[in-house]
Amino acid sequence: MEYEIVIGLEVHAELSTKSKIYCSCTTEFGGEENTHCCPICTGMPGVLPVLNKKVVEYAVRAGLATNCTIADYSKQDRKNYFYPDLPKAYQISQYDFPLCKNGYIDIETDGKTKRVGITRIHIEEDAGKLMHDEWDTGTLVDYNRCGVPLIEIVGEPDLRSAEEARAYMEKLRSILQFIGVSDCKMQEGSLRADVNLSVRPVGQKELGTRTEMKNLNSFRSIVRAVEAEAQRQIREIESGGTVVQETRRWDDERGLSVSMRSKEEAHDYRYFPEPDLVPIVLDKEWVEGIRASLPELPDARKKRYVREFGLPEYDAEILTSSKVLSDFFDDAVKQSSNAKAVSNWIMGDLMRILKEKGMEVENIPFPAGYLARLVGLIEKGTISGTIAKKVFEKMFLSGKGPETIVKEEGLEVVSDEGALTAVVRKVLDNNPQSVADYRKGKEKALGFLVGQAMRETKGKADPQLINKLLKEAMDKA
Numbered sequence: 001m002e003y004e005i006v007i008g009l010e011v012h013a014e015l016s017t018k019s020k021i022y023c024s025c026t027t028e029f030g031g032e033e034n035t036h037c038c039p040i041c042t043g044m045p046g047v048l049p050v051l052n053k054k055v056v057e058y059a060v061r062a063g064l065a066t067n068c069t070i071a072d073y074s075k076q077d078r079k080n081y082f083y084p085d086l087p088k089a090y091q092i093s094q095y096d097f098p099l100c101k102n103g104y105i106d107i108e109t110d111g112k113t114k115r116v117g118i119t120r121i122h123i124e125e126d127a128g129k130l131m132h133d134e135w136d137t138g139t140l141v142d143y144n145r146c147g148v149p150l151i152e153i154v155g156e157p158d159l160r161s162a163e164e165a166r167a168y169m170e171k172l173r174s175i176l177q178f179i180g181v182s183d184c185k186m187q188e189g190s191l192r193a194d195v196n197l198s199v200r201p202v203g204q205k206e207l208g209t210r211t212e213m214k215n216l217n218s219f220r221s222i223v224r225a226v227e228a229e230a231q232r233q234i235r236e237i238e239s240g241g242t243v244v245q246e247t248r249r250w251d252d253e254r255g256l257s258v259s260m261r262s263k264e265e266a267h268d269y270r271y272f273p274e275p276d277l278v279p280i281v282l283d284k285e286w287v288e289g290i291r292a293s294l295p296e297l298p299d300a301r302k303k304r305y306v307r308e309f310g311l312p313e314y315d316a317e318i319l320t321s322s323k324v325l326s327d328f329f330d331d332a333v334k335q336s337s338n339a340k341a342v343s344n345w346i347m348g349d350l351m352r353i354l355k356e357k358g359m360e361v362e363n364i365p366f367p368a369g370y371l372a373r374l375v376g377l378i379e380k381g382t383i384s385g386t387i388a389k390k391v392f393e394k395m396f397l398s399g400k401g402p403e404t405i406v407k408e409e410g411l412e413v414v415s416d417e418g419a420l421t422a423v424v425r426k427v428l429d430n431n432p433q434s435v436a437d438y439r440k441g442k443e444k445a446l447g448f449l450v451g452q453a454m455r456e457t458k459g460k461a462d463p464q465l466i467n468k469l470l471k472e473a474m475d476k477a
Contacts, residue, residue: 001238002202005230006210007165007195008157011172012150013182014126014190015058021125021149022049022092029188033142041125041147043088048276051076055149056099056280057290058181059123062151063100064291065179066118066172074099075279076123079269084141085128093152094122095271099280105175106299107167108317116168117156126150145189151181157196157207162226166219169193170321174298177323192217195225195250198243199233208233209243213250213257225250229257301326309339315347325361331368332375341375349392365399374402386459387411420457424469427452438474446470 020027023040040047063070077095100121106113126148131140153172159165173191176182184191192215198208211229216222229250233243248257296304298320305316320326325346332342350371354361374391377383383391383406394405406412427449428435437445446467453466 003199003230003234003237004202004204005160005162005226006157006198006200006207007159007161007226009153009155009159009165009168010194010196011153011155011169012126012192012194013062013153013172013176013184015055015149015151016180016182017052017054017058017149019052020147021052021055021123022147025147027148029185029190031144033140034144036144037146042143049092051277051280052149055123056282058149059099059121059151060282060287060290061179061181061294062153062176063103063121064287065175065294065297066100066103066105066121066153068100068103068118068121070282070287071097071099071101072284073097073279073281074122076274076277077271078274079124079271081269083127084139085130085143085146087128087143087146091125091127092274092277093124097279098122105168105171107164107171109161109163109167114158114164116158116164119154119156121151121153124150124152157198162223162230165195165226166223169219169222171298174321174323178295178298178301178326180295186217186219189217193222195222195229197226197229197233199230199237209245211243211245211257212247214247214260216250218252221250221252224252224255225257228255232257298326305339309333309343311340311343315343318347318351319343322361324364328361328364328368332372335369335372336375338375338379341378342371345371345375345392349389350396353393353396365397366395370395370401377402377406382406383411384454384459384463386454390459420453420465420469421473423453423456424466424473427456428470428473435474 014027017027019025020041023038025038025041026036028036040049060070074094074097076092078090079093079095080090082089098120101119103118103121104115105118106115108114126145128141128143128146131142133139155168159168169191173184173186176191177184182190186192195213195216196210197213198210200206200208211233213225213229216225229248236243244259247260249260250257302313302316302320305311305319306313311319318325319329329342329346332346333339336342350364353359354364374388374395377391378385378388387406391402391405391409391411394400394409395402398405400408431449431452434445434448438449449470450463450466453470454463
């Protein structure tokens with residue numbers, strides 16, 4: 001029997017506000033344990049929260065950027081449960097009246113566009129962090145993260161594969177970065193997802209029994225978790241068993257999910273309106289002001305790259321997958337007239353080196369202007385394309401400008417006709433068969449000889465001049 005996977009993601013994004021959602025403590029990542037907290041965010045008796053207006057603004061920005069309806073009236077609720085990293089024994093969240101609802105984003109997989117619904121976006125506070133002793137002698141808790149503002153983006157169960165789930169997360173990350181509401185650093189936990197997944201026979205309308213996997217914080221783990229959990233459920237059904245509705249923990253090292261609690265053990269959160277906070281009533285003009293302030297979003301920028309610069313759809317998609325990468329490209333193009341060459345360097349050498357070194361695009365070690373100037377050196381004929389690749393790698397490793405590297409390494413193109421004539425004579429003498437092939441009309445032989453001459457000069461020769469000198473020498477003979 002063929003099965004269809006049904007996936008819905010609940011995405012948590014930490015907002016990039018300077019202070020926490022209900023107090024003035026810093027949201028800065030890291031710091032010594034329990035130094036970024038106060039009586040309010042640790043829930044001491046007698047304290048009162050005060051809602052950070054910037055949190056509401058950022059949530060509205062996210063809602064507008066994902067085509068949501070913004071609620072004129074919303075409220076905050078207490079979500080009651082006990083866990084050691086939640087010192088108040090409740091979390092302030094939103095239940096039945098969220099800030100944003102009924103939105104969507106468009107994703108692309110296999111060359112096709114698909115619309116994925118967003119049920120709601122609401123604000124809430126983050127919990128602390130448990131640190132388990134590696135010798136299993138105890139657990140410590142760091143409350144620095146308590147009260148860091150979150151938005152939870154609850155998606156519709158519209159995704160049908162691991163690749164669609166990845167594309168959805170990548171598009172959400174790109175949008176949130178472009179509008180400046182979250183840095184989306186998954187390695188720091190500022191963007192993470194809960195995966196709700198079920199399987200059903202192809203053609204069946206009713207949804208299967210779903211499981212939920214909590215707090216996945218990398219694209220790789222999301223893809224692996226979806227694929228492994230889908231296969232686990234299919235095996236369970238095929239063997240005559242029943243899929244149990246439960247919460248599971250994904251173990252990325254072992255490549256499998258482990259049961260945490262079943263439906264019968266699921267929390268009853270006993271939501272009720274937060275008594276210490278008034279409802280949120282939004283002025284329509286204020287919301288429209290936020291809408292007007294939204295920057296160019298990824299889809300619009302992608303279309304502009306294709307329209308203005310003639311970039312392939314694939315290149316434009318990659319460049320706009322990250323605001324940092326897209327801004328790097330834009331900055332380089334402002335200083336270079338050759339957008340396609342800039343794109344080729346980014347898509348090729350830059351992405352390759354970043355991958356080899358396990359680095360993120362946020363850590364590109366040189367400014368965009370250096371890449372523009374490198375492209376300019378090639379166009380002026382100062383260096384060859386082959387030498388440019390060496391300069392690019394040295395530029396990446398040293399952070400020095402391309403002109404400095406070319407000067408220090410003596411990499412300028414050799415355009416001295418006298419010096420190159422001697423090189424041409426040596427190449428012709430060493431490759432009589434290729435000379436004979438050229439005279440028989442085999443044009444590929446000329447390309448081979450040009451390559452040998454470039455090799456002889458370690459890539460420094462002007463390839464056009466080499467081509468000319470070779471032709472003249474062979475035609476004359």
